[in-house]
Amino acid sequence: MISELYTLQKWLNGSDNIVCITGPDFSKEAGFPDYRVMEEGFLDTYKYKPEEILKVSFLQRYPFYFYKFFRERMLSPMLEAKPSPAHETLARLEQAGRLKAILTVNIDGIHQEADSRNVVELRGSMMRNWCAKCEKFLDFSYIPDSPTPIAYCNVDMCGDYVRPAIVLGEEPFDLDLLAQAMEQVRSAKVLLVDGSAMGIFPVPNLLKAYQGHQLVLFNTPPLVFDKIAGLCVRGAGTFSDIFSQLELEL
Numbered sequence: 001m002i003s004e005l006y007t008l009q010k011w012l013n014g015s016d017n018i019v020c021i022t023g024p025d026f027s028k029e030a031g032f033p034d035y036r037v038m039e040e041g042f043l044d045t046y047k048y049k050p051e052e053i054l055k056v057s058f059l060q061r062y063p064f065y066f067y068k069f070f071r072e073r074m075l076s077p078m079l080e081a082k083p084s085p086a087h088e089t090l091a092r093l094e095q096a097g098r099l100k101a102i103l104t105v106n107i108d109g110i111h112q113e114a115d116s117r118n119v120v121e122l123r124g125s126m127m128r129n130w131c132a133k134c135e136k137f138l139d140f141s142y143i144p145d146s147p148t149p150i151a152y153c154n155v156d157m158c159g160d161y162v163r164p165a166i167v168l169g170e171e172p173f174d175l176d177l178l179a180q181a182m183e184q185v186r187s188a189k190v191l192l193v194d195g196s197a198m199g200i201f202p203v204p205n206l207l208k209a210y211q212g213h214q215l216v217l218f219n220t221p222p223l224v225f226d227k228i229a230g231l232c233v234r235g236a237g238t239f240s241d242i243f244s245q246l247e248l249e250l
């Protein structure tokens, strides 16, 4: 075992106040690829870039392309995804009373599927739907079971779009949720951070609240964030690879 993993094991076994921040790489291990990444031919199919599509104004103007992108690139892969061993390890750490919270920029509900309970979904969740006009949360099945490509709200003949309850571009974040996440980070002893979340709002802001000395960064580019970390783990494989090498007292 490389020495970084030995230190990680010691810190995890020595703490009952672990908080973990997860990002796209964590979901990738569960078989849910990062929908923001454009492969060759992407623009031929979807015409617009992901960051342009995932905006409120885009949904209003081009609902067909919004739902096409959402169904094909987000919803279908999410339904195929299964929690990875790393997701299961986090759930077990929580059940053992060691891990206090998962703060995630992922919107796929995979942590909950692995039985994690205290998951703060900083950017919302595709597992919930929402109608902006009636301001009601609606069943998950609304979009997958919609008879038309565009999903319309049928509450009291409303007729507006039913959309996933995720934070789209141009929309404000839930300030109560951010405050809750900030508090979790502030009071955490060991803070684990998936490097792929580092560039995604609000993660960089959350890190500023951390007051401990056991910040563990996974798979961040060398040197960029090293000075703020107590430990950098890189080159040790996926989260599932890393956790499988640890002897955790659970």
Ligand SMILES: [Zn+2]
Pocket: 131, 132, 133, 134, 135, 153, 154, 155, 158, 159, 160
């Ligand atoms: Zn409605």
